[in-house]
Amino acid sequence: MIGNRMTALEYPSWEKLRQHAQTASKFTLRQLFAANRHRAEIYSLEAAGLFLDYSKNLINDTTIELFQQLAREAELKQAITNMLDGGIVNSTENRAALHTLLRADPTKAKDNLNTHANLVANACKQIKETSQAIRLGSWKGYSGNTIKDIVHIGIGGSYLGPYMLDEALEPYRTKGKERDICCHYVANIDAHHITQLLQQLEPANTVIIIVSKSFTTLETKINAATAKQWLLTDMELKDLSKHLIGITANTSAATQFGIAAKNVLPLWDWVGGRYSLWSAVSLPIAIRYGFDAFEQLLQGAAAMDEHFSQTELSANMPMILACLGLWYQHFFNANSHAVLTYDHGLRYFADHLQQLDMESNGKSVKLNGAAVDYPTGPIVWGGEGSNGQHAYHQLLHQGTHFVSLDFILPLKPHHHLKEHHDWLVASCFSQSQALMLGRQFEQIEQNNNDASVAQELTRQQHKSMPGNRPSNTLLLNQVTPHSLGALTALYEHKVFCQAVILQINPFDQWGVELGKELSQAVYSSIQTGEAGLDASTNSLTARYRKTFPN
Numbered sequence: 001m002i003g004n005r006m007t008a009l010e011y012p013s014w015e016k017l018r019q020h021a022q023t024a025s026k027f028t029l030r031q032l033f034a035a036n037r038h039r040a041e042i043y044s045l046e047a048a049g050l051f052l053d054y055s056k057n058l059i060n061d062t063t064i065e066l067f068q069q070l071a072r073e074a075e076l077k078q079a080i081t082n083m084l085d086g087g088i089v090n091s092t093e094n095r096a097a098l099h100t101l102l103r104a105d106p107t108k109a110k111d112n113l114n115t116h117a118n119l120v121a122n123a124c125k126q127i128k129e130t131s132q133a134i135r136l137g138s139w140k141g142y143s144g145n146t147i148k149d150i151v152h153i154g155i156g157g158s159y160l161g162p163y164m165l166d167e168a169l170e171p172y173r174t175k176g177k178e179r180d181i182c183c184h185y186v187a188n189i190d191a192h193h194i195t196q197l198l199q200q201l202e203p204a205n206t207v208i209i210i211v212s213k214s215f216t217t218l219e220t221k222i223n224a225a226t227a228k229q230w231l232l233t234d235m236e237l238k239d240l241s242k243h244l245i246g247i248t249a250n251t252s253a254a255t256q257f258g259i260a261a262k263n264v265l266p267l268w269d270w271v272g273g274r275y276s277l278w279s280a281v282s283l284p285i286a287i288r289y290g291f292d293a294f295e296q297l298l299q300g301a302a303a304m305d306e307h308f309s310q311t312e313l314s315a316n317m318p319m320i321l322a323c324l325g326l327w328y329q330h331f332f333n334a335n336s337h338a339v340l341t342y343d344h345g346l347r348y349f350a351d352h353l354q355q356l357d358m359e360s361n362g363k364s365v366k367l368n369g370a371a372v373d374y375p376t377g378p379i380v381w382g383g384e385g386s387n388g389q390h391a392y393h394q395l396l397h398q399g400t401h402f403v404s405l406d407f408i409l410p411l412k413p414h415h416h417l418k419e420h421h422d423w424l425v426a427s428c429f430s431q432s433q434a435l436m437l438g439r440q441f442e443q444i445e446q447n448n449n450d451a452s453v454a455q456e457l458t459r460q461q462h463k464s465m466p467g468n469r470p471s472n473t474l475l476l477n478q479v480t481p482h483s484l485g486a487l488t489a490l491y492e493h494k495v496f497c498q499a500v501i502l503q504i505n506p507f508d509q510w511g512v513e514l515g516k517e518l519s520q521a522v523y524s525s526i527q528t529g530e531a532g533l534d535a536s537t538n539s540l541t542a543r544y545r546k547t548f549p550n
C-alpha cells in the first residue's frame with residue numbers, strides 16, 4: 001500500500017514522515033486497536049458541536065508528532081493568523097480571503113478590518129430586511145401578489161453552497177400558518193432546466209435572484225436574460241424592480257442589466273466564490289428558513305473558526321483532517337478522497353466540497369511560481385449513504401485504488417421512523433468496520449486432484465477482502481443550521497491547511513479561464529460556419545451545424 005511517490009516538499013519533517021510511513025504501511029488497524037484499548041478515545045475529538053473519530057487510521061502518536069513538527073516548519077499558525085487578519089493570501093489576485101469575517105462578530109473586528117466588518121454588518125441588515133419582506137409577505141409583486149417562488153440563478157460558488165444548504169435544511173421548511181416559499185436553483189446553461197422550471201411558475205408571484213460575484217459569468221448571464229424575458233412576457237419594464245434581485249460585487253453591471261440599485265446586495269473581491277455562501281449568496285436560505293437560521297449557520301461556522309484558530313494541532317479538527325489527507329495522498333498513493341454522507345439532506349455536500357477542494361487545491365504551481373513536483377489537491381467525490389453501498393462501495397472494499405474516506409452521519413434524524421434510522425446508522429458504522437476488518441478465510445489445504453477444493457479456493461479469493469482501509473467518521477448531533485455551518489467551515493479550513501503545507505494558492509482558479517475564452521471562438525464558429533479551429537473541433541462544429549442549423 002505504501003506509495004513510492006517522490007515528493008520535493010523541503011521540510012525536515014517530510015523525510016521523517018516518509019521514513020515513518022515505511023513503518024506505518026505495515027500497521028494493521030486490527031493490531032493497532034488490539035494494542036491499545038483506549039485507541040478510539042485517544043484518536044477522537046470534539047469541536048463546535050461535531051465529533052470526529054479518526055482512530056481507524058494508519059497512524060500512531062509518532063505520526064501526529066511529526067505532523068505537528070511539519071505544521072511548525074510550514075508556519076501554519078502564522079498562515080492562519082495572516083488569513084484571519086486580512087493578509088494578502090491570494091497573491092495572484094492581490095487579495096485577502098476574508099470569508100471568516102462574514103461570520104465573525106463585527107464588534108470584535110481588528111482595527112484594520114473595521115471597514116470590511118461594517119460593510120458585512122450593513123449587508124446582513126439588507127439580507128434580513130429583504131428576506132423578511134419576502135418571507136412575511138410585505139414584498140409584493142407588480143400585481144400586488146405575495147411571492148411564492150424564488151429562482152436563484154448562479155453557478156459554481158454562486159450556486160453550490162446555497163443549493164446544498166437548502167436541500168439539507170428542508171426539514172426546517174416553514175409549516176403551518178407561515179407561508180412556505182419555494183426556492184429553485186438554476187445553474188446550467190442547458191436550457192432544459194430553466195425552460196422546464198419557468199413553465200411551472202407565475203411571473204407575478206416570482207422573484208428572480210441573480211447571483212454572480214463578477215456579473216460576467218456566461219451561464220448566469222444567459223440564464224438571467226432568459227428569466228428577465230420571461231418576466232417581461234407578463235409585466236412591464238418598470239415592474240421588474242419587484243421581481244429582480246442581484247447579488248454581486250459588480251453593481252454597475254447588475255443595474256445595467258435592469259436590476260434596481262436598491263435590490264443589489266453586495267459581495268466583495270475579498271470573498272472567493274466557493275467561500276461566499278456566508279454572504280447574501282445564501283439569501284434564499286434566509287428567505288426560506290428565516291434570518292435566524294442564516295445567523296445560526298454563521299454562528300456554527302464562527303464556532304469552528306474559533307476552534308481552528310485557538311487549538312493546537314493534536315486537538316484541532318481541521319488540521320487533523322488536513323494531515324490525514326496529506327498522509328495518505330503523499331505516502332500511500334491515495335489520489336482520491338470520498339465523502340460519504342449518511343443523510344439524505346446532505347446529499348449535495350460532496351458536490352460543494354468538490355468545488356471547495358478541487359478549485360482551491362487543484363494547482364501545479366507553487367506560490368513562488370515554480371512547478372510542483374508532488375501531488376496537490378486530491379480528486380474529491382462522494383454521495384449519499386446507504387445508496388453508495390449498492391454502487392461504488394465495491395471499489396472501496398475490493399478495488400485497487402487507495403481512497404481516503406470521511407463518513408458523515410447525523411445522530412438524530414428529522415423524522416420519527418427509528419427503525420430506518422437505526423439501520424442507516426448501522427449501515428454507516430458497519431461500512432467503516434468492514435473496510436477496516438476486511439474478510440479473510442481459513443487456509444484450505446490445496447489438493448490438485450480435488451476440483452471442488454480448487455473451486456472453493458477460487459471462490460474464497462473472490463470473496464476475500466483485504467481490509468485495513470482507513471476512514472474518518474464525523475458525527476453531527478443533528479443536521480441544523482449551526483452544525484451545517486460548523487461542518488462546512490471545517491472543510492474550508494482543512495483545505496486551507498493543506499494549501500499552506502503544499503505551498504500553493506487555494507484562492508485563485510486560473511485553470512477555468514481557458515475554457516471560457518475558447519468557448520467564445522467555438523461559439524462564433526457555430527454562428528458563422530467559419531472553420532478556423534483545430535480539425536476535430538471544426539468537424540464537431542460542422543456536424544452540429546448540419547443537425548441543428550441556425
Ligand code: F6P
Nearest residue numbers: 156157158212213214217273512
Ligand atoms: O468559473 C469558475 C468560477 O469563477 C468560480 O470560481 C465561481 O464560483 C463561479 O465561476 C461563478 O462566478 P461568478 O459568481 O462570478 O458568476
